[in-house]
Amino acid sequence: MKHASFRAAVVTALSLAAVGALILLLLPKYWVFLLTAVFITGIALQSLGLVAGRTGMISLCQMSFAGVGAWVTGYLNVIEAPGGLVVWMIVGGLAAVPVGIAIGLPALRLRGINLAIVTLGFSAAFDTVLATITFPGQTTFTQVVRPSLFESDYGFFIFVLIVYGVIAVSLEFVSRSRLGASWLAVRHSERAAAAHGVSIPRAKLSAFAISAFISGVSGGLLAGYLGTLVSENFSMMQSLALFAVATMVGAHFTLGAVIGGILITLFPELLRRLNLPQDVGNVFFAIGAVHALSSGETISETWMRLGRKLLPRRREASSHQDAGRLPPSAAHEPGLALEVSDLTVRYGAVVALDKVNLKVPARTVVGLVGPNGAGKSTMVDAIAGFLARYDGSVKLNGKPLEGLSATSRARLGIHRTWQTTRIAPELSVGGYVRLAAGAISDDELSAILQWFDCPPADTPIASIDAGTRRLLDVAGVVASRPPVILLDEPAAGQSYADAVKLGERIAAIPETFGSAVLLIEHDMDLVRRACSGITVFDFGRVIANGAPQAVLAMPIVQKAYMGIELEEAAE
Numbered sequence: 303m304k305h306a307s308f309r310a311a312v313v314t315a316l317s318l319a320a321v322g323a324l325i326l327l328l329l330p331k332y333w334v335f336l337l338t339a340v341f342i343t344g345i346a347l348q349s350l351g352l353v354a355g356r357t358g359m360i361s362l363c364q365m366s367f368a369g370v371g372a373w374v375t376g377y378l379n380v381i382e383a384p385g386g387l388v389v390w391m392i393v394g395g396l397a398a399v400p401v402g403i404a405i406g407l408p409a410l411r412l413r414g415i416n417l418a419i420v421t422l423g424f425s426a427a428f429d430t431v432l433a434t435i436t437f438p439g440q441t442t443f444t445q446v447v448r449p450s451l452f453e454s455d456y457g458f459f460i461f462v463l464i465v466y467g468v469i470a471v472s473l474e475f476v477s478r479s480r481l482g483a484s485w486l487a488v489r490h491s492e493r494a495a496a497a498h499g500v501s502i503p504r505a506k507l508s509a510f511a512i513s514a515f516i517s518g519v520s521g522g523l524l525a526g527y528l529g530t531l532v533s534e535n536f537s538m539m540q541s542l543a544l545f546a547v548a549t550m551v552g553a554h555f556t557l558g559a560v561i562g563g564i565l566i567t568l569f570p571e572l573l574r575r576l577n578l579p580q581d582v583g584n585v586f587f588a589i590g591a592v593h594a595l596s597s598g599e600t601i602s603e604t605w606m607r608l609g610r611k612l613l614p615r616r617r618e619a620s621s622h623q624d625a626g627r628l629p630p631s632a633a634h635e636p637g638l639a640l641e642v643s644d645l646t647v648r649y650g651a652v653v654a655l656d657k658v659n660l661k662v663p664a665r666t667v668v669g670l671v672g673p674n675g676a677g678k679s680t681m682v683d684a685i686a687g688f689l690a691r692y693d694g695s696v697k698l699n700g701k702p703l704e705g706l707s708a709t710s711r712a713r714l715g716i717h718r719t720w721q722t723t724r725i726a727p728e729l730s731v732g733g734y735v736r737l738a739a740g741a742i743s744d745d746e747l748s749a750i751l752q753w754f755d756c757p758p759a760d761t762p763i764a765s766i767d768a769g770t771r772r773l774l775d776v777a778g779v780v781a782s783r784p785p786v787i788l789l790d791e792p793a794a795g796q797s798y799a800d801a802v803k804l805g806e807r808i809a810a811i812p813e814t815f816g817s818a819v820l821l822i823e824h825d826m827d828l829v830r831r832a833c834s835g836i837t838v839f840d841f842g843r844v845i846a847n848g849a850p851q852a853v854l855a856m857p858i859v860q861k862a863y864m865g866i867e868l869e870e871a872a873e
């Protein structure tokens with residue numbers, strides 16, 4: 303994993319160095335000056351790509367964060383604070399962080415259009431404030447002093463390119479870390495992210511904070527680039543145009559941020575040469591954004607897809623390394639791992655669970671079966687903390703869980719899978735297992751993936767089929783070796799042979815990893831193979847409980863589950 307981050311970082315740094323050298327060698331000063339703006343805009347786009355592209359939150363006030371950074375940089379320049387532009391723009395970026403967190407707070411509750419309105423409102427308010435207080439040095443025409451090493455336009459281009467590279471490389475590392483994986487997981491499914499113990503508030507606020515910092519730095523760079531600034535540089539319209547371009551190009555890709563920077567900077571230049579009004583650019587950006595949203599593909603993704611077709615095929619996803627060693631079996635408390643007492647759940651008038659009791663001893667696999675609508679998934683939701691309220695109690699190793707969120711329950715040791723997988727397709731196989739399992743060595747990761755017949759760690763999840771994703775879902779929760787694992791129909795979509803194999807694997811989980819498993823399944827062969835005990839639900843009540851063979855032979859179970867009439871079953 304670290305190697306992949308390092309490789310990506312080196313590729314990014316070398317590409318930027320090569321592009322920078324070509325620009326400096328081949329282009330006249332005017333174009334170098336314009337391209338400096340491309341990379342400054344690219345930095346602002348990277349910041350928006352983080353919050354919108356990676357984490358899935360709409361931010362229509364990104365240029366306001368840049369405005370905060372620029373204002374602070376301008377102020378430090380006017381008072382001749384020590385450190386010069388490098389320090390000023392970092393301080394400017396840091397000043398934007400609390401603003402980013404303040405804007406991120408509504409994002410904890412709001413999504414989509416509601417979050418868009420809040421961020422747009424902030425942008426409009428910031429416009430007014432900036433127009434009133436004006437930029438430091440604006441009225442006295444005090445130029446922001448550039449670093450002495452990078453004073454000329456050529457020098458400042460190199461300076462901006464270095465800052466762009468440092469931010470792009472840092473984002474490469476962060477995006478491959480657990481924090482980066484948690485942003486993608488939150489974007490894809492907040493519930494699934496919480497089930498892995500991801501703190502949704504922390505993921506969202508960290509995305510806003512880091513994004514505001516980067517945007518603030520871009521504002522500081524703009525101050526050094528232009529010398530003096532006016533409030534129009536950071537207006538609401540600028541934020542809207544930035545968002546439209548970020549959506550169109552896919553600003554969370556390094557390539558996308560550069561393409562977006564080129565569009566925003568050079569399109570107005572083209573329009574000026576064609577004697578067309580500048581506003582035409584915004585119309586073009588809006589159409590591009592709508593196209594990207596409706597086609598589901600950004601310009602970067604289109605280019606990368608075409609690149610993959612045109613360029614000679616890289617070797618297919620690597621095969622597994624030599625089998626590593628599985629992590630040791632976890633030593634969880636003996637006794638009852640999970641105890642559910644008198645659990646009642648109502649959805650309005652529907653009583654989904656009615657005073658249900660269930661026990662899962664440590665290091666065992668217990669099956670939970672019943673016809674469709676019997677209440678099995680509701681049971682998993684209640685145990686894992688995904689229901690707003692229920693009556694009764696759920697205990698993990700004897701400790702009541704009432705009042706704890708899904709994230710807290712996951713951190714205490716209840717991990718679950720879902721009936722339909724909710725794995726972020728942008729992650730790699732290894733990235734997903736690390737998100738689900740936390741600290742795990744490369745060897746252990748490889749061994750677990752092999753144990754479940756999952757593809758190697760560097761395989762992109764987008765390239766694997768639905769059945770394999772379900773296996774990966776199970777591998778992720780098992781790799782974390784929690785006291786209790788809840789598997790919701792893991793064999794759905796698997797072939798008979800694969801389901802048999804999966805049953806054997808699930809039966810071996812307690813011995814191999816130390817976890818207890820509550821298994822919901824309709825495949826009775828798998829249940830017989832994997833479980834030491836089963837509980838049968840019908841209409842939200844427990845109708846039978848005991849050893850699999852005996853319970854599945856009960857007439858009441860056969861009638862409820864398989865539709866066999868009592869009389870027939872009794873014969």
Ligand SMILES: Nc1ncnc2c1ncn2[C@@H]1O[C@H](COP(=O)(O)OP(=O)(O)OP(=O)(O)O)[C@@H](O)[C@H]1O
Nearest residue numbers: 649652653654672673674675676677678679680681
């Ligand atoms: N969000 C909801 N709002 C209202 N009713 C619900 C909701 N979720 C489940 N129900 C109802 O609660 C009952 C139990 O549903 P649940 O999904 O838990 O059953 P299940 O045993 O998991 O079924 P399946 O095997 O089809 O997944 C059903 O009558 C269902 O219609």
